[in-house]
Amino acid sequence: MPESIVSLNEETLRDDLRELVRKTVEELLNGLLEEEAGDLVGAERYERTAEREAYRAGHYDRKLATTSGEVTLRMPRLKGVRFTTAIIERYRRRETSVEEAMIEMCLAGVSTRRIEDVSEALWGSSVSASTVSSLSEKAFKAVERWRNRPLERAYPYACAGGIYLRRSWGGSYENVAVMVAIGADDDGYREVVGAAEGLAESSGCWREFLSWLRSRGLRGVRMFTGDKAAGMVGSVAEVFPGAAYQRCTVHFYRNVLARVPRSKRPRVAAMLKAIHAMESREAAEAKALAVAGELESLRLKEAAKVVRDDCAETLTYTRFPREHWRRIRTNNAIERLNREIRRRTRVVGTFPDGRSALMLVTARLKYVAESEWGSRRYLDVTLLEEAHREAGL
Incomplete structure (x- = not known):
């Protein structure tokens, strides 16, 4: 005899369970409301006692949206005392x-x-x-x-960059820059130290942004890493005169490769990476001169000029402990945050104003900072202190 087959409609079962939970929540809340009303009145329903302080006067319905569905609360009406409940705040509907x-x-x-x-x-x-x-x-x-929280720690390393979003401006749509800065604190953990809106990444915007960071307590910065945006270098030197400036090596590579034919880019990219693979600044500078000469022999004079003129800005990291070089010579950390920001802001498209753009970017940064991103130790800063003691600084 064939065995009977039992089939379940999962959707119907799910709906039945959801309704069961909703009714249970509704009954529980109404029961608690009745208990509170009884305590305020000082007597049970229809009970006649001399000690009672108020009288019941029926109920009125009140909707409450919960994760289990919308429930109907039967709120007690009382005469002689105002009914207040600790179960749900007044005027709350969700x-x-x-x-x-x-x-x-x-x-x-x-x-x-x-x-x-x-x-x-x-x-x-x-x-x-x-x-x-x-x-x-x-x-x-x-x-x-x-x-706008105060910054209470020292940040030996800081990294800054900007991201452009579209916003409505006087009936037209223009780009707005949101400038973001992160830092590695004196325990070696990364932290988002600031985000602010700027019309463009100009000298004035960067100066105002960095001054705002300093007013909130940003201190102890020994090196800033950036992509050499317009006005950033001069603003860093003005607001944080004791901090060195490191130009992101990845952006430097892009600037050079933009002047190289597509067919020769893999070879030139390998040559550029060899510069920053050297064991010292002197060796890197010598390698840069050799690369510039080789580029000239390949008739890539514009690329060679960029290497000769700008390579020194990308070697500031060599003043610091070797164990930190890989992390501090680029602004990859902030580029990763920018990708996360773009992933979230892409669904919005064009923002109605700059404030909404800034708030969404900041909210995403707050979420990332409070995740594993900010709980992992990024650098061993004790190596920095040891290196400075050895150098007699």
Whole structure:
């Protein structure tokens, strides 16, 4: 006799379980509300006692959106005393976890209309555009506090760069620069030390950005790494006169290769990498001269000129411990953050204003900084102190 086959409709089962959980939550909350009303009244329902302080006057329904679905609360009405409950805040219409989820969607760049659709699909009730805006404002305040927090540690190494986003400006669409800086603190851990909006990566914008970092407590910087954006080098020297400047070697390679025919780029790239594979600054400088000469022999005079004129800026890292060279001679760390920012901001497209762009970028930076990215030790800074003691500094 063939065995009977039992089949389950997973979708129906899931819906039944969801409804069971929703009803359980609803019954539990209503039971707790009745208990609180009984404590305030001082008597059970229909009980006549001289000690009672108030009287029941029916109920009114109140909706509450939870992660289990929308539940109906039967809020007690009382005569003689005002009913207050510790179970749910006054005027609250959503569970806290629901609000937190919507805030995360706002910060992730999800549109207001999309949040309305998602909230109705997940929790059985939609939210208005004004509610989403108020939640965004709440999230932006927390992000702004984090962005302006005081910097209480010393940061021997710092790295700065900018990322361009599209924003609406007087009826037209233009790019806005968001400048970002990270630092390695005196324990060797990475930290996002600042993010600010700039109309362009000009000298004035960089000077204002670096001065803002200094006013918040950025100190102890011995070397800045950057991509030699317009105005960055002079601003670093002005605001942090004791800090050396390291030009990112990767950006240097790109500048040279932009003047090389495509067919010769692999060979030239290998030649450029050999410069920074040398064991000392003297050897690297000698190798750079040799590479420049070889480029001239290949009739690549423009590329050779860039190597002769700019290579020295990419060798500042040789003043510091050898164990740090690989990490401090490029701004790859900040480029990785920029890719994460672009991944999140791409869904927005064009921002309505600069503040929304800055807040979304800062929120993403805060999320990354509080993840494993900021909890791993990046450098052994004790090597830096030992090297300076040996040099008598």
